[in-house]
Amino acid sequence: MLKEKTTDEILSLIPDGSDIIIPLGNGEPDAILSKLDESLESYNSLRIHQILELKDRKYMHKVYSNIEYHSYFMNGYARSAYRDRTIELVPNHFHQVPKIIDKRVKKPIMVCQSSPMDENGYFSLGTTADYASYFIGKVPIIIQVNEYMPRTYGTNKIHISEILGYIKHDQPLFELPSVEVKEIDMTIAGYIAEHISNGSTMQVGIGGIPNAVISLLKNHKDLGIHTEMLTDGIAELYENGVITGKKKKTHPEKIVATFVLGSKKLYDFVDQNPVLEMLPVEYVNNPINIAKEDNIVAINATTEVDFYGQCASETIAGKYYSSSGGQADFGTGVQLSENGKGFICLYSTAKNDEISRIRPTLAPASVVTTSKNDVDYIVTEYGIAQLKNKSISERTKSLIRIAHPKFRDELLFEAKKMGFMI
The missing domain is CATH 3.40.1080.10 (Glutaconate Coenzyme A-transferase)
Structure with missing residues (x-):
């Protein structure tokens, strides 16, 4: 037939x-x-x-x-x-x-x-x-x-x-619109890039901040890739010799991903390219497999974070926007990895500086994507705060330090009222 x-x-x-x-x-x-x-x-x-x-x-x-x-x-x-x-x-x-x-x-x-x-x-x-x-x-x-x-x-x-x-049925593939990298993205990326060592294996998401991070890694050596999404920036780093995968513990010298989304240039890069292994998401995003890579770095974004360190990454002001995706997968995986690091990024404010994204509690009806137990680093344009292994009061102080200056006094007042400052 x-x-x-x-x-x-x-x-x-x-x-x-x-x-x-x-x-x-x-x-x-x-x-x-x-x-x-x-x-x-x-x-x-x-x-x-x-x-x-x-x-x-x-x-x-x-x-x-x-x-x-x-x-x-x-x-x-x-x-x-x-x-x-x-x-x-x-x-x-x-x-x-x-x-x-x-x-x-x-x-x-x-x-x-x-x-x-x-x-x-x-x-x-x-x-x-x-x-x-x-x-x-x-x-x-x-x-x-x-x-x-x-x-x-x-x-x-x-x-x-x-x-x-x-x-x-032949038709050109959908191409992801290019995202403008803003000055604020470069500032946040700078804090992250300082923590990425040569030989690290990386998971990089989509958006201005991940693109900015990639742009700051051009002088790194022997980076590896184990990521759910393969982007244009990753391809560029490979072509420039920054990504070799030589230090990877699994799939050495290979780029591992579960989907590709970007420009036609990226689609041409992956076409019949033996360095790329497209593997099922139940393997790529399994925290156990992620943890097999030493020095793995995960970079993701959130919309708001509270004093506990809870990150609401799939809702905005309590309204659903996307879903969990792989953020928690990699958040858990880096916790289990030897020297793993997980960065969750956000601008310090929303609505033209009218709202602080660092909050005493999440907005009503918000959904927690990365739990307080899995959070590692939080990064804004005002700095970086490591929450892992920190108490609630220590987390609160660290988060207030990287909040927008206009909200720090208010956040400090709320923290004292909640009994979070010791």
Whole structure:
């Protein structure tokens, strides 16, 4: 039976009542999902499971009551739908997502985008391994083949014998808009860079501060990478000889990641690049595996932190914005690592200096992402505070020192009132 199908034929392979598993980011097969979105009336029920959607679609908005969208980390479109209460948000640590989905689905089928098939009959998930690779060989799979998808090495390959069918649809990949690095980002990055030694293994997230940190590491030597997300800055450091991976304890001389998101230049960098290993998130983000790397450094962001050291990184003023992602995974992993360091960054204020992001208590309805027991360093433009191994009163004093000066007296007053100052 021919595996290549038309879009109509490929849709007929998705049974009514299916749990559709879609990889994150550029693993999203636009042509198939757009056709599905136009054909929702043909289904009595569907449940769609995904992280980091790239497009707004009707199935996120309860156009039909029995069509459900389940998000495990929201991008902008799902965020809007969540505020309208038309989707489900499932709490998780990123490394647990594959098994969480596995337990939630009843009639799973994976719908994904891949590179063209190679001479051995394998498609590559390219920019993703994430939770999708967990389901290879376990559930039915249909594929959108896209010549723009790079071919990568790792455990993200699907053999033609493992799929129900595929369509061909070529379109350029989504590129992450470049983020302006501000002076405040460089200031915060400077505090972090001072604590990164040669030979460290790094996890770096997205945004101006991580980009600024990377820009300050050009004179470092033998850095390694074990990260959930591979970014343009990491590729640039590798090309400049800063990243060699020679000191890594696991996967020496390899860059380990579970998804890639950035520019076309980054996608060209990863295409058939043997230095990159794309591995499943249940491996990459497992704190036990993270801890196997000595001197691992994790850099993440939060929206606010309280005197206990609790970090609310997925809500803003008590309203949901994203989800936990891998912050707690790496926060725990660096605690277990020999000489591991975890940095959580934030600007000291919000709303044009009207609100302090360092607070006596988190805003009402805020969700704790990194607990007081797992926090290590907190960094603002006013300095760096190590909270690990510190008492509550010591944490409070350290956090007030790196708060915006206009709020320090108020914070000190609240700390005394709460009995936090000894």
